[in-house]
Amino acid sequence: MAKRVGMEVSIAAAEAVKQANVDVISAYPITPQTHVVEHLSELVANGELDAEFIPVESEHSALSVCLGSSAAGARSFTCTSSQGLALMSEITYITSPLRLPVVMIISNRTLSAPLSIWNDHSDVMSIRDCGWIQVFTENGQEVYDHVFYAYRLAEDKEVLLPVIINMDGFILSHVIEPIELIEQEKIDQFLPPYQPLHRLHPDHPVTMGAFALPSIFAETKKAQEVALRSSLSKILEIWKAFGDMTGRYYNPIETYQAEDADTLLVTMGSFGETASVAVDQMREEGRSVGLVKIRLWRPFPFEEFKKATLNAKQLVVIDRAVSVGGPGGPVASEVRSALYGEEGHPVVYNFVAGISGRDVTPSDFIKMVDKAEIEIEEGNREGYEIYGVRE
Amino acid sequence: MTKPESEWKWQELPVGNVVLEPGNASQYRTGDWKTLKPVLNKELCIHCGLCYIFCPDMAYSLNAEGFFIADLFYCKGCGICAKECPTGAITMVVEEEEK
Numbered sequence: 001m002a003k004r005v006g007m008e009v010s011i012a013a014a015e016a017v018k019q020a021n022v023d024v025i026s027a028y029p030i031t032p033q034t035h036v037v038e039h040l041s042e043l044v045a046n047g048e049l050d051a052e053f054i055p056v057e058s059e060h061s062a063l064s065v066c067l068g069s070s071a072a073g074a075r076s077f078t079c080t081s082s083q084g085l086a087l088m089s090e091i092t093y094i095t096s097p098l099r100l101p102v103v104m105i106i107s108n109r110t111l112s113a114p115l116s117i118w119n120d121h122s123d124v125m126s127i128r129d130c131g132w133i134q135v136f137t138e139n140g141q142e143v144y145d146h147v148f149y150a151y152r153l154a155e156d157k158e159v160l161l162p163v164i165i166n167m168d169g170f171i172l173s174h175v176i177e178p179i180e181l182i183e184q185e186k187i188d189q190f191l192p193p194y195q196p197l198h199r200l201h202p203d204h205p206v207t208m209g210a211f212a213l214p215s216i217f218a219e220t221k222k223a224q225e226v227a228l229r230s231s232l233s234k235i236l237e238i239w240k241a242f243g244d245m246t247g248r249y250y251n252p253i254e255t256y257q258a259e260d261a262d263t264l265l266v267t268m269g270s271f272g273e274t275a276s277v278a279v280d281q282m283r284e285e286g287r288s289v290g291l292v293k294i295r296l297w298r299p300f301p302f303e304e305f306k307k308a309t310l311n312a313k314q315l316v317v318i319d320r321a322v323s324v325g326g327p328g329g330p331v332a333s334e335v336r337s338a339l340y341g342e343e344g345h346p347v348v349y350n351f352v353a354g355i356s357g358r359d360v361t362p363s364d365f366i367k368m369v370d371k372a373e374i375e376i377e378e379g380n381r382e383g384y385e386i387y388g389v390r391e
Numbered sequence: 392m393t394k395p396e397s398e399w400k401w402q403e404l405p406v407g408n409v410v411l412e413p414g415n416a417s418q419y420r421t422g423d424w425k426t427l428k429p430v431l432n433k434e435l436c437i438h439c440g441l442c443y444i445f446c447p448d449m450a451y452s453l454n455a456e457g458f459f460i461a462d463l464f465y466c467k468g469c470g471i472c473a474k475e476c477p478t479g480a481i482t483m484v485v486e487e488e489e490k
Contacts, residue, residue, distance in 0.1 A: 099407035160406055198409045207410035212396075219401040220408050226401070 002246075003181045009140035009172050010035035012179045013079075013105055016147035018049045019187050023074035026054040026065035030084040031117045032169035033107040037079055059084040063091040063102070070100040071208050073199035075151060078102065081169055082109035082123045089127045095162045096131030097224045098208055101154030101194070102162040103147065104132075108269070108320075109169040110356045118357025119169040121269065121320040125330045131224055133163045133231060134298040138272040140177035141248070143167045148182070148191055149242045149250075155194045156238070159231045166297075168270040170357060182246060190245055229299050252301035253308045254293040257283060261290030263369055264309055264346070266317040268294045268331055271360065275318070278365035289369060294331065302338050309339070312346045316372040318365070318387075319352045328352075328384035347376050353387040364388065421448065425468025427483040429461050435480035442472035442481060 007015075014036050017025070025044070027037040043049040052069070056062050059080050066076040080088055085106060095102055110116040111123050124134065133153065137143045143165065150163040167173055198206050212220055235252070243249030256276050258264055265275050272293040282289040292308050292315075294301075309315055319329020327333050332350035339345040349372035354360040368387055375383045405411055429442075436458060443451040443459045450465040451472065461472065473481040 097408065197406055198411075205413040207413070208407065210408065210410050212408065215395075215397040216399055216404075219399055219404060222401040223404050223408075227406075 002183060004178050005181055006176055006178050007140075008035060008174065008176050009143055009167065009179075010107070010174065011039050012140055012144040012177075013147065013167065013173075014039035014043065015181070016144045017077050018043050019182070019184060020077075020147055020151050020191060021075065021188075021193075022049075022051050022077045022151075024052045024054065024066065024069035024076045025078070026056055026062045026069070026076070027078050027080065028056055028059045028062050028084060030059070030081045030109075032109055032119075032173045033079045033081040033084065033105075035173065036105060036107065040077075059088040060091060063088045063095065063104070066102045066104075067091060067095050067098070067100055070095075070102050071098070071200045073194065073196045073201075075155070075194045076100075076102050077104070079105045079107065081107045082111055082117075085123045086111060086126060089130070092127050092130040092132060092162075094209065096228075097220060099160040099197075099227070100162060101151070101160055103150045103154055103165070104162070105143070105147075105165045105167055107167050107169045107173045116356040117169075119171050119320075120355040120357065121166070121330075122322070122355070124164065124166055125321040125323070128298070128330060131161070131228060132298065133159075133161050133228070133235070133296075134166065135164070135296055136166045136269040136294065137168075137172065138254075138270055138293065138295075140172060140175070140179050142250075143172060144179050144181075145242065145246065145248060145250075148187060149238050151194075152191050153231070153235060153238050156234055157195075157197055159227070159234050160197060161228060161231055166269060171270045180246075186245055190242065232296075232299050232301060235296065250295060251304070252294075252296035253304040254295055255308050256291040256293070258290035258292055258308060259311075260288065262288040262313045263290075263373060264312045264315050265289065265291045265365060265369065266294065266309070266315050266331065266335060267291065268297065269320065271318055271320065271354065274360060274362055275365050278362035278369075281362060282366060282369065287369075300334055300338070305335070305338050306342060309335075309346060310342060314347045314349060314372065314376050316369055317348055317350045318354075318360075318368065319350060320354050322352050322355065322386065332384065347381050349376060349380075349383040351385060351387040355386075358388070360387075420464055421467050422462075422464045425463075425466060425486060427468040427470060428463060428466060428486045429468075429470070429472050429481045430484045431458065431460065432480045432482070433458060435478045437478055437480075439477060441475045441477065445471050445475045447471060 044053040328350040
């Protein structure tokens, strides 16, 4: 029987990385990522995990190490937040076209300035187009679970792409939750050792990271784009296998009370649990409100998203990052693009909320739904605002 | 290279754009970048090999007669050899005019 243990989510994440039997861990400390990496360094130092722990002088180097070790055929892990991710961003764009299956947890934190250590999604949105598979988690169990399938998915010969697991900083990373640990034998069965397609080895010399002339660059990008888009079918297949093993089935788009709802909240990450409480309260009052949670951010699951939302009259999309000077938050932009070609699609009202870790409670979600419904009723079909700003 | 890069279709590229054929950079003609090419006056040459040492593209090699000659398939025409030659034996000549 699987053991259920109360533990800090960052520690659970590190335990998952240990159970995934990684070969190389490289990281540079930054709040709120630190507990994940600290715990991993202890596991390596205590001999509980047979891996190379490579402390480096910056996040740019941390991912460079993982890129190199992955190219040599090692299962590699890194973890970062905020400014660290910004410094690492150059290498994120290199890892994916090289098709190296690195897995990274981002303990999501606000990008400066002003300096803030608290949670929002501005860090990962800054590398939105880096070509990694990107998923968002809602609770500690999901963070723990996602590590296992992330490696199996990343290393699948039909996929071979790096994976980012987003975990809301502090809100998830620093809370203690009951985590159901999976037995090691099951993990070992689910996650076979990494068998690289190509790797750096003196007996079979290859060149990785060669330059491309304009006459071939577009072909390389098309190949990368197709690889990321077509990973969706593998993601579904592996989530099914993971569900069959654990009883926990994951979907690109998760729904709650959504089927018959006129108004749908759309969230990503830890917002989902709070929003579901708000949905329960509104349902009790007889309101037709449901919830749609985006788990898979890249590749964006357009068909699944449309299926979940096209019957609604309005979507209240809650972003956790600002796209300054843009058309609204990044999630809302994506949602509007997804729906634009559909006749009679729902109206999208967009709030940016909870930036820099400001609490968003169930009553806040209710207030946002109230406001959106009134605004849309009054004819505002392109609403966008930063929620709760003092004026 | 099995074929010029301008003929590759996206489906044919190796995963990760890995180059599977070691050393195939030698098939890349950098010589067509140049406007000037080095011409050696053999009477002034003292066989010191400084052109060979300084050439950033390793285009120079020793021929059977003991002269260092630039391979124009690789020579980009930078002129470093002419600059470094202690006897002024190498002159950079506009490639088009010389033809």
